[in-house]
Amino acid sequence: MRLGIRIFLVYFLFVGLAGYFLLNTVREQIRPVVRQSSEETLVDTANLLAEILHDDVKAGTLNQSRLPEVLKAYGSRSPGAQIWGLAKNQVSHRIYVTDAKGTVLLDSSGEDLGKDYSKWNDVYLTLRGQYGARSTRSDPDDESTSVMHVGAPIIDDGKIIGVVTVAKPNSSLQPYIDRSERRLLTLGLGLIGLGLLIGAALSWWLARSLRRLARYAQAVSEGERAALPHYKGGELAHLAQAVERMRTQLEGKAYVERYVHTLTHELKSPLAAIRGASELLQGNDMPADQRARFAGNIERESERLQQMIERLLNLARVEQMQALEDEQQVALAALVDELLLAHAARIEGADLQVRQRVPAGLRLLCDPFLMRQALANLLDNALDFTPEGGALLFDLERDGERVALSVFNQGQAIPAYAIGRVSERFYSLPRPGSGRKSTGLGLNFVAEVMQLHGGALAVDNVDGGVRVRLWLPVRRIS
Template sequence: MPLGVRIFLVYFLFVGLAGWFVLSTVMEEIRPGVRQSTEETLVDTANLLAEILRDEVKAGRLAQSRLPALLEAYGRRRPEAQIWGVEKTRVNHRIYVTDAAGIVLLDSSGDALGQDYSRWNDVFLTLRGQYGARSSREDPNDPDSSVMYVAAPIKDGERIIGVVSVAKPNRSLQPYIERSQRRLGWLGGGLIGLGLLLGALLSWWLSGSLRRLTHFAQAVSAGQRAELPRLQGGELRQLAEALERMRSALEGKAYVERYVHTLTHELKSPLAAIRGAAELLADDMTAEQRRRFVGNIDQEAGRMQQLIERLLQLAQVEQRQGLEEQVRVPLRTGFEALLEQQAVRIERGGLRIDNRMPAELAVRGEHFLLRQALANLLDNALDFTPPGGLIRCSAEVRDGWVELRLFNQAEAIPDYALGRLSERFYSLPRPGGGRKSSGLGLNFVTEVAQLHGGALRIGNVEGGVEALLRLPEA
């Protein structure tokens, strides 16, 4: 399972469970919270009524007062009130008054007049000087039919002469409870969803950063050229920089070991030839033989110098992770300059040059490296073109890339060698003397092309060989 998925699952479980626990706890607290708030309001109402009814109860004329008619009129009122989106169309309070013995003197509903309510907790506790309240079901089989009763004492001085109770059905509170739960549910669900979205984005960012670091490490381990990913964040950036330092250290060590081994191997042959010629020169020989052996020493020394110079050039390119500059490099003028440098060699071989590159065409990259790459391609073409042969250079733009084609008349490249032409130190015998080059020129061109994001391809075409160099258009 990918790391990002695991991180998200852990985050999902944590946020989801925590959010569900908090939301369910708050949802469960809404109902008792609303009822507690309502009870507090009933306490105030009951105490206000106790003060209003005191004189009437003390005088014993409660039934003959205007209060029964007022309570009846109160029960018929239609408030038509909009309370937070809930419409209230009727009043819900029930009010009854008992004397000091618990006998009902007044009931707004008219149902309990004259009944003994002294055993109900609201009346029973209040008559004993305690806080009296109860919750009773109107229908024993219906839990939603419960009604809250809150009582307050009617006093004559310190003596309790009666009790007034105010009741409110819990059913009347249910719309507000449901509305609060519904709004809280949507809000809580939205916050949990937002938290999960942020967790998903965090997991995606973290896994993406780690994936880029993994690809960088895999490319380095495979010996490929890779650019250090640019990461944000302290620890990830430090990890990337540590990987880059480790890569540089390991590559540098391996690179030196590989090139020392390669250089030693490649220098063995010319050194053996020089040593053999030097030993023979110590013997008596004719002047002609001496000139021939001295020429062999000079030739092999030149071969060694060329090998070392090519290795140094290749080493500089292979160690690069990016371009030092990206400028506009005209192709035609650069190729014409190279042809002038090789004018003597071209004239001596009687070669025909056909330069078809458009004058305005240019590529984008590092000028020195591109010039060296073109020089190596031209040098390779000159080596294999027979006397009087044709070298033709052309270029065209395709999808933002310049495709430079360098054709030279030559024998077809053997099939076994086609896939190895860009390998380091691999070389085919030159026409004529069978001499081989250092085998580093085409490898250098390949490295330069890859450094620019392009590629080099060499193959047989009708009448000769063609090298296709692909580079970004300026």
């Protein structure tokens, strides 16, 4: 299972469980909180009525006053109120009054007048100077039939002469509880969903960042050139920098070892030629023409060493680069024309036929210095293998999402054993006519420059000669 999925599942489990327990806890608190608020209101109402009814209870004229009619009228009222969007169309308070013995003197419902309520907690406790309240179900098996009762003492000269109780059915509060629970559930699920989306995004970002770093490490381990992923601070940035430092140290060590080995091998031949020619030149009896020939050998081998050193330095610089440092829009046709002009003497001396068919308005996004060196090496190589009177053709090809600068030179085909090795470092074929080899670094340099630009070097035998193509992503062409 992928790391991102594992992180998301852990986050999902944590957020889901935390959200469930939080919602459940809050939901369980809604019902008692609403009932506590209602009970507090009942206490106020009962105590207010206790003061209002004091005189009638003391005088025994409770049923002789207008109070029974008032309570009856109260029970039939329809408030038509909108309380936070919920309609209230009937009153729900029941009010009854008992004497000091607990006998019901007045009942707004008219049901229990004259009955003994002295055993009910609201009356029993209040008559004994305590807080009297109860919650009683009309149907013991149905919680929704529960009714809250709160009693208040009617006091005369410090003596309790009666109790007034205000009752309210919990069913009248249920719509408000249900609405609060629905809103809480909707809001809670929304927040959990948002939290999961954020968690999914964070998991995706972290997994993507780690995959980029893993791909970079994999590419480096396979010897490919890859750009170091960029992170804005934090542990990932430190990890990426640590991986890059490790790569630099390992590559630097391997690079030096490889170059010392190959350079030592390649320097043996020209140094041996120079040493042999110099030893022969030390003799005094050598004819002048032989002396001139050996001196020429020393000069040629010295020049070859100089070219090898210069190209090695350029190649080393390119191989150590992980990404292009200076990208600009360059007119490709103008760059090719500039190089052809620089080699005009050599082209005219060999009577070569050159055709340049790169579109004049085409621009290439590249490192101008590296691209110029790569094309110069490519042109040098083509001129070396094109016979007198031969042809050179510069053209542009396109294949899907990539485009190529194609260079065709008329001449002999590359041997089958060498076609796959021409871009290897220090690998070179004898030049037609002279039989001499080059440094073997030109096409290797071109291949490295192409990799830096996200492209590739391709060398093929075609009818009448050799075609070299520099493949580049089409996004670099405009």
